[in-house]
Amino acid sequence: MTEYAARALLPEGLHDELPPAAEHEAAVVSRLVAVFAAHGYQRVKPPLIEFEESLTAGPGAAQGTGMFRLVDPASQRLMAVRSDMTVQVARIAATRLQKAARPLRLSYAGQVLRVKGTQLRPERQFPQAGVELIGVRSVAADAEVVLLAVEALEACGHARPVTVDLTLPTLVPAIAAALALPAALADKARDALDGKDAAELDGIPGEAGILFRGLLAAAGPADRALDTLAGLALPPAARREVQELAGLVAAIRKADPAIALTIDPGEYRAHEYHTGFGFTLFAAGVRGELGRGGRYDLVGPDGGTEEAVGFTLYVDSLLRSLPKPALPVFVYLPFDTPAAEARALRAAGHRTVAGLAPVDDAAAEARRLGCSHLYHAGAVTPVAA
Amino acid sequence: MTEYAARALLPEGLHDELPPAAEHEAAVVSRLVAVFAAHGYQRVKPPLIEFEESLTAGPGAAQGTGMFRLVDPASQRLMAVRSDMTVQVARIAATRLQKAARPLRLSYAGQVLRVKGTQLRPERQFPQAGVELIGVRSVAADAEVVLLAVEALEACGHARPVTVDLTLPTLVPAIAAALALPAALADKARDALDGKDAAELDGIPGEAGILFRGLLAAAGPADRALDTLAGLALPPAARREVQELAGLVAAIRKADPAIALTIDPGEYRAHEYHTGFGFTLFAAGVRGELGRGGRYDLVGPDGGTEEAVGFTLYVDSLLRSLPKPALPVFVYLPFDTPAAEARALRAAGHRTVAGLAPVDDAAAEARRLGCSHLYHAGAVTPVAA
Structure with missing residues (x-):
């Protein structure tokens, strides 16, 4: 390889x-944002x-280690690439x-960069697109964003089934708090549920063990999952969360009965900062997730919080999952x-491709340039391949 | 200001x-790229x-000092933000x-960053969009890109006049070479012409002085400029360049007689790497340029070159010059x-904005949320402001 070619890598x-x-x-x-x-x-x-400190504030703290950093020569302060x-x-x-009317509906789309790819997603630059619905906590708001995520994916040419996997990352903590479980045991249960580690859950004794095993057993299609959860002797706070989730499922079904919904009440990782339900979007036959969202607290300038719900779509995964254009x-x-x-x-x-010089065989020139058609005598005609 | 608000700057x-x-x-x-x-x-x-070394190769050398640099933890090599x-x-x-058929027509649009803004353009991040027409040198190719730039600007809602200012950055060097001018004198002339410094040009003696003063006098509307240039006793190489430019003007006029064309044969700065004509796009009443382009040599992997012509539009300047959406x-x-x-x-x-809870006065709620219309009894009706 020449020096230039090597440089070009x-x-x-x-x-x-x-x-x-x-x-x-x-x-x-464009279609997503539309x-x-x-x-x-x-x-x-x-x-x-x-x-850098803006990007690592609040929910950004978890991303802090993954960002490219650089010093701003103008301010001599540390900056980071989002x-x-x-x-x-x-x-x-x-x-x-801050002064805009609530609920505030915002959307975004753009490139993000990270220092290190993962095995599943080796890319270090990829496009994101998503929405945030800010200043409201209600089942109607939650349903709106879930339905919007599905509609956006489908607008890009996604055939059903897009599956929405709902989770309640606050459920295990609510159970642990109600039963006054030691923190170490609560963490163990959370990890075991997140990793679907039945053997580990078998080792948790008493009422807590029964409930956690019940959560694991509940994972699956939404209606069956809600039935299973309804049969568990959940403490009141946890029960309220499940009822809220049931309300969300009902609201989604009312607007779009055909949507594929699953519930994994023990899924936690990547939903740590959610203050209510979380959701992940999958497509049949596509490796990895297409997007993720949920309810969270947005930290305001005076340290106060606003309730919010939103999602992010991973446009690179989405593109891989679509038919070729x-x-x-x-x-x-x-x-x-x-x-x-x-x-x-x-x-x-x-789409026209202008010939820039006379040629003997226009059809051959059209083919050479990747044109399937030729303009001749006032008409557009196909050129044989 | 609170700590958070300060961080938010x-x-x-x-x-x-x-x-x-x-x-x-x-x-x-989107419209430009379309x-x-x-x-x-x-x-x-x-x-x-x-x-970094890819971004500073060839025509990128001039930009080298303006880029943010960062070390890639994966390769331990220096990278730069474009x-x-x-x-x-x-x-x-x-x-x-490299193996794609020529002429090759490519377009691009995206964000670029630079370490330092200028007084005229203080932004350090701005969107660029443009095209390159690669592997051909002809008046038809040059005319295509100039016409395309104007059409793209107009497609965004630009009313005429968009002005195209043509330059011949190779003209002064051609004259200097033909007259065997000392390098220092040639540089002085180039700077004086670029800065429209008549006094400085008055100090250049002999035939060279006459020609350079003639170039300065020629600057203006294209037809008059070409007449003035035709009246100069240019050396043969310089004359060929002027004839090529006259051909370009004729080709542009043939396709679009109404286009506003000016010629500044002495403009040089920002066109240093051009190997033929250069052009700059202006709009009446808009400070600064909307875009810039010209002919250049594209350096290939084996060190060989390809002739190319293209332009870049400065989307932020363009946006400032458009009517408010x-x-x-x-x-x-x-x-x-x-x-x-x-x-x-x-x-x-x-565009719908869903009410997420019942309200007493739907029209008032619509107004509060910035909606000019309300859906009621199966119809969309305006709400009084």
């Missing part, structure tokens, strides 16, 4: 999107880099849009095609 | 786009960060798309509006 986890993938990504992001907009979510666009946009949208809602059709225009005719073709929706 | 030159500006920016970028696509330009999307996308698109054309119309849906009715409204193009 990209860092691990970073890559170029080529035609037609780059256009497809942009189209999918669906958000149709539901009254207005777009905000925070910068790619900020002061690894998640949620914390930025929360900052905007809590500061510049149709290749655009290009029409070759022989050299010196009058500008007005070329304009009329484009106005009619054609 | 953004670094100098970086800012949040709020509604409706963020949506407008995205819409403008115009590029209609002319057969296919989108590529390079990563935001790369190895400050310009042209060099990335050139890298893609010269490596991964119309505010979206929102329709308030009273609590428990049936999902099917809400869906039908959105399918008809409405």
Whole structure:
């Protein structure tokens, strides 16, 4: 490899999107944001880099270790490249849009970067898109965001089933608190439930063990899961949470009876900061999740909190899960095609490729340039492959 | 200010786009890229960060000092955040798309960052969009990109006049070479012409002085400028360049007679790397330029070059020059509006804002939430402001 070719290699986890993938990504992001907009979510666009301490505030703390850091020569302060946009949208809602009417509906889409990829997602740059519904806690708000996430995925060409997996990350803590379980035991139970470790749960004695094993057994399709949970002798606080979740399931079903809902009441990881339900979006046959969301507390400028619910879609996973986009059709225009005719073709929706010099065989030249069609004698005709 | 509010401040030159500006920016970028696509330009999307030495290769050398740098923990190599996308698109054309048919038409759009803003453009993050037409040198190719730039600006709602200012950065060197001027004198002349410094040019004796003063006098509307240039006793190489420029002007006029063209044959700065004509896009009454382009040599993997022509639009300047976007119309849906009715409204193009709880005065609630319309009794009706 020449020196230039060696230089041209990209860092691990970073890559170029080529035609037609780059256009497809942009189209999918546009479609997502258009669906958000149709539901009254207005777009905000925070910068790619900020002061590090802004990006690690509140819910950003968990992302702190994954961000690229750099010193701002202007302020001599540490900045970071965002690894998640949620914390930025929360900052905007809590500061510049503090006086905007609540509930406040915001959407976002953009690139995020992280220092290290994972085995499942080796990319270090990927596009995110999502919404936040801020300043309200209700089943109606929760249902709105879950339904919106599904609608947005489907608008991108996702055939059903998109599955929504609901979780209650606050349920195990509520049970542990009610039964006054030692913290170590509560943590053990939480990890075991999160990891679906039945053997570990078998070792937890008494009422707590029965309940935790019950949560594990409940995991599955929503209606069956709710039935199982209803049969458990849950403490009142935990019962209220389950009832709220049942209300959410009912509200989702009312709006869209066909939606595939599952419940995993013990799932916790990646939902640590949620203050109510959490949800994860999957598509049949697609490795990994397409997005994730839930209810959380947005920390305001005076330290007070606002209740909020939202989700983030992982656009790279989404793109991998969609059918390949149709290749655009290009029409070759022989050299010196009058500008007005070329304009009329484009106005009619054609993509034109102008010949820049006369050629002997226009059809051959069209094929060479990847054009499936040729403009000749006032008509667009296919060229044989 | 509280600690959080202080933390919420953004670094100098970086800012949040709020509604409706963020949506407008995205819409403008989409429209630009759609115009590029209609002319057969296919989108590529390079990563935001790369190895520093890739970003400073070839035409990127000039940008080297303006980039944020950071060390990649994975490779321990120096990376940089792009400050310009042209060099990335050139890298893609010269490596991964090396075997693609020429002429190769590529487009791009994305965010770029730079360490320091300028007085005229204090932003340190801004969106770029542009095209490269690679592997061809001809007046037809040059005319295509100039016309495309104007069409793209106009597609975003730019009323005429968008002015295209053409320059010939290679003209002064051609004259200097033909007259065997000392390098110091040639540099002085170039700077004086670039700065429109007539007094300095008056000090240049002989034939060279006459020619350089002639170039200065020629600056202005294209037809007059070409007449003035035709009257100068230019050396043959310089004359050929002027003739090529006259050909370009004629080709642009043929396709779009109404386009406002000026020529500044002495403009040089920011066109240093151009190997033929350069151009700058202005709009009446708008401070600063909307974009810039020209002909250049793309350096290939084996050190060979390809002839190319392209332009970059400065989307932030473009946005400042456009009329303010119309505010979206929102329709308030009273609590428990049936999902099917809400869906039908959105399918008809409405943006809906769902009431999440019953309210006494739906019209007042609609106004409070910034909705100009209310859905009631099966109809969308305006609410008095």
